[in-house]
Amino acid sequence: MAELIGTRPAASRPALAHNLTRTSGIGLGLTMLWFSLLVLLPLAAVIVTASQAGWSGFWSTITNDQTAASIRLTVLAAVVVTALNVFTGTAIAWVLVRDHFPGKGLLELIIDVPFALPTIVAGLVLLSLYGNESPLGLHWANTQWSVYLAFLFVTLPFVVRTVQPVLEELESDVEEAAASLGASRVTTFRRIILPSLAPAIAAGAALSFARAVGEYGSLVLLSGNLPFESEVSSVRILSAIEHDNPGGAASIATLLLLISLAVILLLDLIQRRVARRG
Amino acid sequence: MSIEVSGVNKRYGDFVALENINLSIPTGGLTALLGPSGGGKTTLLRVIAGLETADSGSILIEGTDATRLAVQKRNVGFVFQHYAAFKHMSVARNVAFGLEIRKRPKGEIQARVEELLELVHLSQFAHRLPSQLSGGQRQRMALARALAVEPTVLLLDEPFGALDAKVRKELRDWLRRLHEEVHVTTVFVTHDQEEALEVADEIVVINEGRVEQVGTPDQLYDAPANDFVMGFLGSVTTLDGQLVRPHDIEVSLAPAGPDSIEGTVSRVQRIGFEVRLTVLTDDGEVVTVELTRPHARRLALEQGRVVFLSALFEPAKPVLVAGA
Numbered sequence: 001m002a003e004l005i006g007t008r009p010a011a012s013r014p015a016l017a018h019n020l021t022r023t024s025g026i027g028l029g030l031t032m033l034w035f036s037l038l039v040l041l042p043l044a045a046v047i048v049t050a051s052q053a054g055w056s057g058f059w060s061t062i063t064n065d066q067t068a069a070s071i072r073l074t075v076l077a078a079v080v081v082t083a084l085n086v087f088t089g090t091a092i093a094w095v096l097v098r099d100h101f102p103g104k105g106l107l108e109l110i111i112d113v114p115f116a117l118p119t120i121v122a123g124l125v126l127l128s129l130y131g132n133e134s135p136l137g138l139h140w141a142n143t144q145w146s147v148y149l150a151f152l153f154v155t156l157p158f159v160v161r162t163v164q165p166v167l168e169e170l171e172s173d174v175e176e177a178a179a180s181l182g183a184s185r186v187t188t189f190r191r192i193i194l195p196s197l198a199p200a201i202a203a204g205a206a207l208s209f210a211r212a213v214g215e216y217g218s219l220v221l222l223s224g225n226l227p228f229e230s231e232v233s234s235v236r237i238l239s240a241i242e243h244d245n246p247g248g249a250a251s252i253a254t255l256l257l258l259i260s261l262a263v264i265l266l267l268d269l270i271q272r273r274v275a276r277r278g
Numbered sequence: 279m280s281i282e283v284s285g286v287n288k289r290y291g292d293f294v295a296l297e298n299i300n301l302s303i304p305t306g307g308l309t310a311l312l313g314p315s316g317g318g319k320t321t322l323l324r325v326i327a328g329l330e331t332a333d334s335g336s337i338l339i340e341g342t343d344a345t346r347l348a349v350q351k352r353n354v355g356f357v358f359q360h361y362a363a364f365k366h367m368s369v370a371r372n373v374a375f376g377l378e379i380r381k382r383p384k385g386e387i388q389a390r391v392e393e394l395l396e397l398v399h400l401s402q403f404a405h406r407l408p409s410q411l412s413g414g415q416r417q418r419m420a421l422a423r424a425l426a427v428e429p430t431v432l433l434l435d436e437p438f439g440a441l442d443a444k445v446r447k448e449l450r451d452w453l454r455r456l457h458e459e460v461h462v463t464t465v466f467v468t469h470d471q472e473e474a475l476e477v478a479d480e481i482v483v484i485n486e487g488r489v490e491q492v493g494t495p496d497q498l499y500d501a502p503a504n505d506f507v508m509g510f511l512g513s514v515t516t517l518d519g520q521l522v523r524p525h526d527i528e529v530s531l532a533p534a535g536p537d538s539i540e541g542t543v544s545r546v547q548r549i550g551f552e553v554r555l556t557v558l559t560d561d562g563e564v565v566t567v568e569l570t571r572p573h574a575r576r577l578a579l580e581q582g583r584v585v586f587l588s589a590l591f592e593p594a595k596p597v598l599v600a601g602a
Binding site: 171173174176177178179180181182183184187191192195196275276 | 327328329349350351352353354355356358360362363364365366375376379380420423424426427
């Protein structure tokens with residue numbers, strides 16, 4: 001083996017060959033295998049299933065009034081919740097990094113509860129707080145607001161947890177340099193800090209959006225899954241499967257996949273623009 | 279006087295960072311704040327800049343009371359040890375930042391940026407990102423950025439501390455030349471005595487939150503106010519219980535006078551152009567002596583040889599009182 005490695009100097013190899021050592025070759029192979037088995041193959045299978053009914057089958061599934069309404073609600077709620085998370089998540093991360101107050105450690109811990117909680121437990125919590133027996137007097141069960149609420153609950157940590165480490169790493173002397181050049185705190189935030197945070201905010205927003213689009217467990221109890229009111233697309237996919245319509249389920253899944261992809265691309269575009277500005 | 283510091287105190291909890299600092303820094307000069315790490319020199323610089331507020335005392339910059347003035351309003355240029363580059367902006371935009379904040383016309387900004395990049399020899403790097411520059415280039419960019427706003431005073435905090443020895447030496451010479459061109463009142467912090475002696479017109483030695491001595495490099499070296507200043511600026515040894523510089527000791531093979539001290543050479547070390555002797559005197563004192571190679575060869579110095587030592591100059595006596 002030593003001889004094998006010794007007999008292939010990188011410089012004399014043809015231009016198209018990759019300079020992979022044995023270990024990185026194995027690493028790359030494993031990565032691709034793992035990725036294919038867990039991500040690419042299932043995705044391809046969904047798309048193949050969706051395409052079996054042909055373009056017209058796909059189109060009629062997603063233009064079905066009830067399905068279209070569920071997709072509209074899901075995407076709209078996911079967009080609104082993600083936009084809210086961009087602001088509140090950044091603000092919470094800022095408070096956690098920059099401020100010192102009693103109970104900070106506890107808050108730090110509680111942020112992750114929506115992560116750690118099984119989603120159905122989250123659903124129970126929401127039901128007991130905002131359901132028909134709400135101690136707060138907020139009867140949001142069986143309305144579309146229950147969807148927004150559940151999305152907000154489960155996606156809370158994403159932006160916080162992506163922004164926080166980047167904010168911690170920011171060097172204070174950069175902000176001091178801006179101040180010594182005459183920049184106010186607002187200007188320093190907008191032109192110096194925000195461009196550094198943009199990639200992290202975008203990553204958190206993408207996670208938040210993806211999680212919301214696929215959310216199921218935390219909202220089924222509270223939303224009541226009323227067609228045209230509080231039914232989300234993941235519930236719609238499940239009912240398609242229950243009615244022995246895997247093609248329909250795959251069609252909705254494919255559309256959600258495309259929407260998520262588009263949103264991630266859009267976020268990346270915005271992020272690049274903000275990061276270059278300043 | 280460009281900067282007047284009077285009665286400045288600063289504590290961090292129990293730690294006294296600055297204790298009753300009184301200091302005048304002349305207009306147009308290049309002043310070094312020299313001292314060991316943790317001695318308070320950086321804190322003093324940051325108090326002057328407004329990045330830190332003093333617990334008591336006042337700061338006057340060009341006759342204006344700046345004590346309560348925010349850093350944004352002091353019109354100081356500040357250069358940090360680790361460059362503090364705006365990473366997402368090109369070199370040109372880094373330099374333009376302060377002018378954009380001041381809402382100068384575009385054409386004026388562009389002309390000024392070009393002129394400054396010329397001055398710091400970075401014209402061909404205008405469109406690069408800071409990450410594509412070397413450490414020395416990044417620090418020159420930071421300097422141009424600070425100079426862009428035409429600051430009343432330029433403050434540099436260990437500006438060459440993060441650079442390797444060779445680049446450091448180059449930048450030192452370059453800063454000296456730049457200062458002769460620009461003539462802005464400049465204060466820089468350093469813990470490197472060679473750097474201070476070489477670059478500064480005036481040195482302020484700061485230790486344990488207090489000013490030990492203020493003077494020109496020659497004054498400090500030849501007439502240190504106390505043992506600390508003497509020990510900090512150059513190497514020292516003791517002869518007959520007195521602090522002396524190792525190169526200020528005369529070595530002879532016969533007693534040169536009544537004050538000559540007899541001893542035995544215990545070690546001969548050659549370092550480049552000089553020879554360093556370790557001599558054990560009859561009183562049991564270990565003395566270090568530095569002399570030139572020809573001199574050492576003439577005396578045929580070797581281990582075990584008996585020599586007589588005498589101070590070339592009278593040991594320095596305190597001449598200036600700190601900060602007074």
